[in-house]
Amino acid sequence: MQINIPDDHPRAESLRIREKLIEGCLNGVVAYAGLIAHGRGEAFDYLIGEQTVEPAKRAIEAAVAALLTAEHPVISVNGNAAALVPQDLVKLAEITGAKLEVNLFYRSPEREEAIKRVLESAGAKEVLGVGENASARIPEVGSERRRVDPRGILIADVVLVPLEDGDRTEALVKMGKTVIAIDLNPLSRTAQTATITIVDNIIRAIPAMVSAAQRLKGQEDSLLRKILNEFDNRQNLAEMIEFIANRLKEIAKSKMSTASSGGF
Amino acid sequence: MQINIPDDHPRAESLRIREKLIEGCLNGVVAYAGLIAHGRGEAFDYLIGEQTVEPAKRAIEAAVAALLTAEHPVISVNGNAAALVPQDLVKLAEITGAKLEVNLFYRSPEREEAIKRVLESAGAKEVLGVGENASARIPEVGSERRRVDPRGILIADVVLVPLEDGDRTEALVKMGKTVIAIDLNPLSRTAQTATITIVDNIIRAIPAMVSAAQRLKGQEDSLLRKILNEFDNRQNLAEMIEFIANRLKEIAKSKMSTASSGGF
Numbered sequence: 001m002q003i004n005i006p007d008d009h010p011r012a013e014s015l016r017i018r019e020k021l022i023e024g025c026l027n028g029v030v031a032y033a034g035l036i037a038h039g040r041g042e043a044f045d046y047l048i049g050e051q052t053v054e055p056a057k058r059a060i061e062a063a064v065a066a067l068l069t070a071e072h073p074v075i076s077v078n079g080n081a082a083a084l085v086p087q088d089l090v091k092l093a094e095i096t097g098a099k100l101e102v103n104l105f106y107r108s109p110e111r112e113e114a115i116k117r118v119l120e121s122a123g124a125k126e127v128l129g130v131g132e133n134a135s136a137r138i139p140e141v142g143s144e145r146r147r148v149d150p151r152g153i154l155i156a157d158v159v160l161v162p163l164e165d166g167d168r169t170e171a172l173v174k175m176g177k178t179v180i181a182i183d184l185n186p187l188s189r190t191a192q193t194a195t196i197t198i199v200d201n202i203i204r205a206i207p208a209m210v211s212a213a214q215r216l217k218g219q220e221d222s223l224l225r226k227i228l229n230e231f232d233n234r235q236n237l238a239e240m241i242e243f244i245a246n247r248l249k250e251i252a253k254s255k256m257s258t259a260s261s262g263g264f
Numbered sequence: 265m266q267i268n269i270p271d272d273h274p275r276a277e278s279l280r281i282r283e284k285l286i287e288g289c290l291n292g293v294v295a296y297a298g299l300i301a302h303g304r305g306e307a308f309d310y311l312i313g314e315q316t317v318e319p320a321k322r323a324i325e326a327a328v329a330a331l332l333t334a335e336h337p338v339i340s341v342n343g344n345a346a347a348l349v350p351q352d353l354v355k356l357a358e359i360t361g362a363k364l365e366v367n368l369f370y371r372s373p374e375r376e377e378a379i380k381r382v383l384e385s386a387g388a389k390e391v392l393g394v395g396e397n398a399s400a401r402i403p404e405v406g407s408e409r410r411r412v413d414p415r416g417i418l419i420a421d422v423v424l425v426p427l428e429d430g431d432r433t434e435a436l437v438k439m440g441k442t443v444i445a446i447d448l449n450p451l452s453r454t455a456q457t458a459t460i461t462i463v464d465n466i467i468r469a470i471p472a473m474v475s476a477a478q479r480l481k482g483q484e485d486s487l488l489r490k491i492l493n494e495f496d497n498r499q500n501l502a503e504m505i506e507f508i509a510n511r512l513k514e515i516a517k518s519k520m521s522t523a524s525s526g527g528f
Contacts, residue, residue, distance in 0.1 A: 018289060018297065018300055021300065022296040022297065022300075024294055026296075030284040031281065032289055032290075033286065034298060035299035035300050035303065036282055036286075036299050036300070036302055036303040037302020037303060038283065038300055038302040038303060039299065039301060039302060039304040039305070039306070039307070040304065040306050040307040041303070041307075042300065042303065042304050042307075043303070043304040043305075043306075043307030043308055043449065044307055046451070048451075062494040094519040121446055153378065167391045180335050185307065185310075187310070187515060239514050241515055241516035242512075242513070244512055245510075245512035245513045245516055246509075248505055248506075248508055248509035248512065249506070249509040249513075251451060251505055252506040252509055253506035
């Protein structure tokens with residue numbers, strides 16, 4: 001499966017990320033369904049122009065403010081996140097004082113261990129949620145009940161879930177937690193349900209969160225709470241959807257004007 | 265990996281298709297990259313509302329007219345297509361007199377054989393492009409040269425490529441062939457390069473092509489050529505992009521109007 005990607009390929013960067021995911025799948029870190037999920041993300045990333053747009057930047061600020069003012073912040077890590085940005089996840093946890101917890105939709109002891117190893121190789125000193133440690137259960141809508149670590153997500157007030165599904169996001173919100181989601185689809189149930197939704201590729205969002213955390217750490221609590229209070233997730237999501245729609249409109253217009261007259 | 269999908273899950277149908285693909289991957293029919301590609305398709309399908317919209321219906325008519333008026337029509341089959349709609353591909357080949365040819369981006373003798381078996385189980389009497397039969401090479405941009413069957417794609421005047429990549433579509437068009445692509449992303453190079461692009465899910469498009477072929481078969485050649493001549497692919501693609509943009513605009517508007525005032 002080793003593929004040589006020519007540097008001049010129009011989608012070289014995207015292809016390299018894709019290869020990381022496939023490698024993660026071969027190493028037991030990424031689930032098959034994780035590959036499909038990545039494809040969905042690719043499509044939406046393409047639509048937003050593979051850039052961190054303004055509403056996402058505001059969501060990143062608010063998310064970091066939430067993590068820094070939290071009592072028990074937790075970063076939930078799944079296979080895709082571990083395969084793509086392990087170092088940055090560890091850095092973000094360190095700066096914000098958040099715990100890292102492995103949390104999978106398709107649980108398997110092997111995959112949990114594999115993800116734990118990836119995080120440890122990236123410098124993590126403690127990784128929650130693996131094996132017997134995920135002994136607590138939380139109620140979850142429409143699917144099997146989810147197990148979490150009683151030292152992590154169970155007692156967390158703020159949980160960052162990069163790449164989570166709708167049911168689980170809803171379950172965490174219903175438990176009263178502040179849920180920060182990173183989801184490239186602004187229309188998804190995850191995006192619509194989370195407290196703060198960052199519509200961006202985790203490849204860009206997690207490093208941007210690290211920078212924001214370095215900048216905001218040590219600031220007055222009142223400033224952080226102000227950032228949080230001024231953030232409106234519904235408004236922010238609507239702006240993201242409009243941004244994509246406008247971008248498509250422009251592309252359609254330019255294609256339309258070059259449309260030949262009849263025949264093919 | 266057996267997952268129970270509750271019937272009342274909001275995305276049940278989409279989840280079932282996903283499971284078919286994952287099963288295909290486990291059986292060696294679908295490539296890892298095919299799972300990612302499926303995810304991209306899911307995202308765009310979601311944006312068009314998981315329906316066959318008007319421009320796609322027109323493209324389906326034109327595509328079937330092209331196949332029925334062709335001298336050597338060929339249906340190129342990859343892993344995803346074989347995993348999702350094997351019966352309908354065989355039916356379409358029968359009605360239009362097209363040959364079925366296995367054609368993979370990530371070639372492997374095992375996968376070729378696996379796809380051939382799937383098509384044969386679905387009733388195919390002849391499957392081209394497998395192993396030594398793919399002895400001809402065609403020039404291809406920016407990647408390794410592609411091998412095709414000298415009885416199939418090499419001499420084809422019309423080729424249906426459900427789910428093909430940009431480079432390969434371009435190569436076939438440059439060879440002077442009429443290329444029919446099925447691609448849910450109207451902006452992709454494949455969509456933009458093909459002669460006729462059906463922006464639809466193959467799950468719906470291939471059965472719709474079967475129906476159209478049953479209806480149009482036996483019609484006057486002049487009628488079929490008229491359908492073809494009246495079809496404008498650039499115009500059609502622009503309409504698809506506009507359709508998605510308008511749909512997003514409406515969603516954004518409805519989200520915006522329910523946006524709460526400040527805070528989260």
